[in-house]
Amino acid sequence: MGQSLPKPALRPMLPTDVPVLAAIFIASIEKLTGDDYSEAQQSAWAAAADDEHKFGARLARQLTLVATLRASPVGFASLKGADHIDMLYVHPGAARHGVATTLCDALEKLAGARGATALTVEASDTAERFFAKRGYVAMQRNSVTIGDEWLANTSMKKILAAGSSA
Template sequence: MIKIRGYKESDANALWAIFYHTIRNINVRDYSQAQVEAWAPDSPDAEVWTNKMRSISPFVAEIEGKIVGYTDLQNDGLIDHFFCHYEYQGKGIGRRLMEYVLAEGQARGVKRFYSEVSITARPFYERFGFKVIEEQVVTLRGQKLKNFVMERNATIK
């Protein structure tokens, strides 16, 4: 059973591991090795990461006490991070997290959900009614990465 709970400061390292390994093992299908290394560097700044997690206050997915994914929802409807453990993909974790975010947004009165979505994650977001608003190229540590600004009206069922 997938349990969703709030973020705890002690989750930061586990969430970094999910972020890092998912990008390095899954997103590498759609991005070059140099791009994934820029996106998820080998030597992260732990303080910057901890502060980022504190600022986005993610929802954490667990199976039998093991952290298997996380996402967040900002007050303006932004989904800043959305990652599922690379060894647990296809097991309903992403679906459960997205359903949780959409329900939480509805409870908060969010009218529009949006995110900057990787090439890899685009089909997943589309399954939940998100549409591409803009294709963009972002520069990260000297590498150019294509992604998509996607949005969804809160009233879509």
């Protein structure tokens, strides 16, 4: 029987987090999306973190939260503007231990506090089931080009409860 992990703690992203967040991003794509995307698609997608400065700048322009277990980063999520989840990634070793749920709960509360009435996300085929279980509804399928590869995702939307914390 496996040992249960403690509940993840959340904190704002620090500039020194960028290398580990880039590593989480890459590991998440490489280890968790293989059932839905080819190796070539995964490589093209993960290449977004090759330039850590550019990757860090993207996260710094958004409200980015870092999930930690025993003080070590294991996931992150970013809110673009008041109403769009841009990134949500969890290290494979911490997957299915409530990290994504904790991050998403926090982003939904923050979006509501920023006045958003709905929250949107471009969910990968791997993440679509996670968001659907949280009440996000598929709006449309998309094809995006990354490098020489085409990847599919789904635009999803969740109506946030008025006057509540999502």
